Amino acid sequence: xxxxxxxxxxFIVLALTLNFGFFYGDxxxxxxxxxxxxxAAIVVSLIATVLKVGDRTHxxxxxxxxxxxxxxxxxxxxxxxxxxxxxxxxxxxPENMSSIISMSAGALVANITSVILLVAETLMIRR
Amino acid sequence: xxxxxxxxxFRRMRMPLIxxxxxxxxxxxxxxxxxxxxxxxxxxxxxxxHAFYFVSFMGSTIGFGEIPYAFTDGQRYWALxxxxxxxxxxxxxxxxxxxxxxxxxxQNVIRHSRFLLQVKRIRKPFYLICGYxxxxxxxxxxxxxxxxNSVVIDISPERIDHLKVSQLRLEVPGxxxxxxxxxxxxxxxxxxxxxxxxxxxxxxxxxxxxxxxSAKLLSPKLKVIARAETRDSEANLLSFDTxxxxxxxxxxxNWLAMAIHSPSMYLIHDWMxxxxxxPLSEPLVPPKGTWIxxxxxxxxxxxxxxxETEGIRTILVEADPELTKAPxxxxxxxxxxxxxxxxxGIHQAAGIVAGTNNDxxxxxxxxxxxxxxxxxxxxxxxxxxxxTDLFRAAKVDFIMQPGAMMAQKIAAIMMTPMLVDFLEMAxxxxxxxxxxxxxxxxxxxxxxxxxxxxxxxTANAAPALYEELGKEHAVTLIHLQCDPRDREERITSVxxxxxxxxxxxxxxxxxxxELHVGDRILFAGLPKARNSMSWLMNNxxxxxxxxxxxxxxxxxxxxxxxxxxxxxxxxxxxxxxx
Numbered sequence: 001x002x003x004x005x006x007x008x009x010x011f012i013v014l015a016l017t018l019n020f021g022f023f024y025g026d027x028x029x030x031x032x033x034x035x036x037x038x039x040a041a042i043v044v045s046l047i048a049t050v051l052k053v054g055d056r057t058h059x060x061x062x063x064x065x066x067x068x069x070x071x072x073x074x075x076x077x078x079x080x081x082x083x084x085x086x087x088x089x090x091x092x093x094p095e096n097m098s099s100i101i102s103m104s105a106g107a108l109v110a111n112i113t114s115v116i117l118l119v120a121e122t123l124m125i126r127r
Numbered sequence: 128x129x130x131x132x133x134x135x136x137f138r139r140m141r142m143p144l145i146x147x148x149x150x151x152x153x154x155x156x157x158x159x160x161x162x163x164x165x166x167x168x169x170x171x172x173x174x175x176x177h178a179f180y181f182v183s184f185m186g187s188t189i190g191f192g193e194i195p196y197a198f199t200d201g202q203r204y205w206a207l208x209x210x211x212x213x214x215x216x217x218x219x220x221x222x223x224x225x226x227x228x229x230x231x232x233x234q235n236v237i238r239h240s241r242f243l244l245q246v247k248r249i250r251k252p253f254y255l256i257c258g259y260x261x262x263x264x265x266x267x268x269x270x271x272x273x274x275x276n277s278v279v280i281d282i283s284p285e286r287i288d289h290l291k292v293s294q295l296r297l298e299v300p301g302x303x304x305x306x307x308x309x310x311x312x313x314x315x316x317x318x319x320x321x322x323x324x325x326x327x328x329x330x331x332x333x334x335x336x337x338x339x340x341s342a343k344l345l346s347p348k349l350k351v352i353a354r355a356e357t358r359d360s361e362a363n364l365l366s367f368d369t370x371x372x373x374x375x376x377x378x379x380x381n382w383l384a385m386a387i388h389s390p391s392m393y394l395i396h397d398w399m400x401x402x403x404x405x406p407l408s409e410p411l412v413p414p415k416g417t418w419i420x421x422x423x424x425x426x427x428x429x430x431x432x433x434x435e436t437e438g439i440r441t442i443l444v445e446a447d448p449e450l451t452k453a454p455x456x457x458x459x460x461x462x463x464x465x466x467x468x469x470x471x472g473i474h475q476a477a478g479i480v481a482g483t484n485n486d487x488x489x490x491x492x493x494x495x496x497x498x499x500x501x502x503x504x505x506x507x508x509x510x511x512x513x514x515t516d517l518f519r520a521a522k523v524d525f526i527m528q529p530g531a532m533m534a535q536k537i538a539a540i541m542m543t544p545m546l547v548d549f550l551e552m553a554x555x556x557x558x559x560x561x562x563x564x565x566x567x568x569x570x571x572x573x574x575x576x577x578x579x580x581x582x583x584x585t586a587n588a589a590p591a592l593y594e595e596l597g598k599e600h601a602v603t604l605i606h607l608q609c610d611p612r613d614r615e616e617r618i619t620s621v622x623x624x625x626x627x628x629x630x631x632x633x634x635x636x637x638x639x640x641e642l643h644v645g646d647r648i649l650f651a652g653l654p655k656a657r658n659s660m661s662w663l664m665n666n667x668x669x670x671x672x673x674x675x676x677x678x679x680x681x682x683x684x685x686x687x688x689x690x691x692x693x694x695x696x697x698x699x700x701x702x703x704x705x
Binding site: 035036039043046047050051053054056078082085086 | 134137138141144145148149152155156159174175176177
């Protein structure tokens with residue numbers, strides 16, 4: 001067992017689970033999507049990105065790319081949230097909420113790809 | 128490349144970045160969780176938006192104040208904690224980055240990637256030079272003088288630093304690397320499509336061998352020039368088709384023998400291959416009597432054998448005759464003291480060669496010899512280029528610098544192979560021939576240093592000339608040497624050699640030699656003559672003017688007008704005749 005691998009896999013999987021937790025539920029209902037969960041998903045996703053950076057293998061490069069996509073989608077989702085609440089003051093209407101959630105759904109796909117790659121790499125090593 | 132630098136930064140910055148993200152996350156979360164009060168005294172929770180805004184400016188500037196409402200004591204308590212948290216993580220991150228930048232390993236990576244980029248950017252033919260010693264330095268001077276690109280590697284970092292501060296006309300990428308390492312050669316552009324050759328000049332015979340071998344194996348089209356000090360390595364290098372092998376000792380002895388045998392011939396060699404900036408060297412006349420040779424090392428041996436083939440009697444002076452296997456009759460001593468030199472018969476001798484591998488000894492021999500016999504012709508071997516001033520001051524008649532001589536020879540081989548052929552052929556001619564050539568060149572160039580250049584009669588190199596050869600006018604050498612501004616004037620040039628495809632080269636061709644397609648001609652003269660000649664070869668109108676004396680109209684309209692007027696003239700002529 002390698003502690004580095006544990007931490008690495010932990011953050012990647014945690015990014016996926018948090019992302020999924022936020023995404024799960026009726027797309028237009030603000031009551032089932034909590035802002036804390038989005039916040040946690042962003043922070044963990046950023047940490048996962050930093051952990052992936054600096055790996056020069058091909059699979060490492062693809063992992064980094066998926067993480068960057070997830071970061072981008074989640075940050076855009078958070079940006080929309082902040083904008084509708086504080087700047088345009090329209091609040092979390094069903095329309096606004098569904099655009100936030102669809103952004104996070106995109107991030108979810110990226111995170112799933114990332115975990116699939118992680119599993120594939122682990123299986124390749126066979127140790 | 129640059130990616131490598133980026134990867135290194137990110138791998139080393141991983142920890143500080145994670146610390147920074149965590150510190151921010153914790154601080155933001157704290158502000159969101161801790162209840163505050165709005166201006167009406169109601170309980171109010173800060174959103175992520177405000178919390179992130181506050182933490183962002185707090186972390187970098189320690190604050191614009193408490194927004195959007197004044198903080199409660201609980202919030203202040205948390206703010207106090209987060210100020211130190213974020214400031215410390217910033218300091219940690221920035222400190223780490225700075226220490227990374229100062230890290231010698233990181234600096235090496237940066238230097239290396241910059242070197243790779245420089246090599247990649249060269250878009251002209253270049254030579255890869257291994258070893259930036261005395262010879263390498265001279266070679267760089269000659270090459271950059273003629274705007275010929277090169278890349279240098281040397282095993283010593285001091286030499287590379289020296290290259291970086293030397294004021295060459297071209298930017299020469301240099302890297303501290305081992306020439307015997309093929310991947311270092313590859314980094315320096317061995318397989319680059321613009322690389323035309325490799326010159327192995329290091330002090331290490333083995334490294335030269337390996338560099339030459341790598342070049343021949345990895346890109347066989349390259350021209351490989353290598354330095355070898357022993358016969359064994361010379362034979363070894365030649366066994367795998369190294370193009371040119373140069374032995375500094377025999378090369379040097381060869382030139383000295385030439386200078387004694389035929390001073391004019393030596394002067395031709397020196398002028399044609401020398402550095403242009405230097406003033407023209409004066410003709411020297413070394414005497415043909417008995418010569419004293421101090422030092423019977425590899426250099427002394429080579430000098431002796433060459434002088435003997437010229438029929439010159441030599442007396443040897445050597446400190447350790449057993450080690451150097453000096454022949455019988457050798458005077459024992461270093462030659463730096465008067466007794467030895469007198470024993471060697473300095474009062475009757477015609478010349479002396481101070482040829483040890485130690486500059487201090489050589490200077491001492493020179494000064495002692497000069498004091499004993501002021502008439503003596505003194506040849507001094509200068510090993511280090513930094514001692515130039517000392518040798519000049521010591522009244523040495525003939526300073527021989529192996530490094531400079533090798534550099535001249537190599538530069539000629541690299542840049543004007545035709546010049547090498549010319550010099551080879553010229554050596555077979557007699558002294559009188561050389562004298563005539565010298566006087567012709569001096570008459571043209573005066574005090575200035577002549578340059579040599581080659582022209583090729585092909586569609587690419589000389590389009591105007593190529594086209595003209597298919598027409599009625601025969602083009603001769605005299606036409607090429609007309610001034611394109613005024614055809615009555617001659618430019619300052621001497622044709623040295625003509626080489627027609629499939630024929631033997633002709634030395635000093637006559638002015639009425641008729642040019643053919645595919646001819647290659649070597650000229651000597653002043654740089655401005657070279658320029659006007661290239662004008663003639665490329666500009667149809669200038670060539671037409673020189674050939675016929677008429678200026679051809681250049682644009683289509685003018686050509687049409689002139690055709691109209693000439694046909695009118697002809698028509699009127701016909702009418703008049705009728």
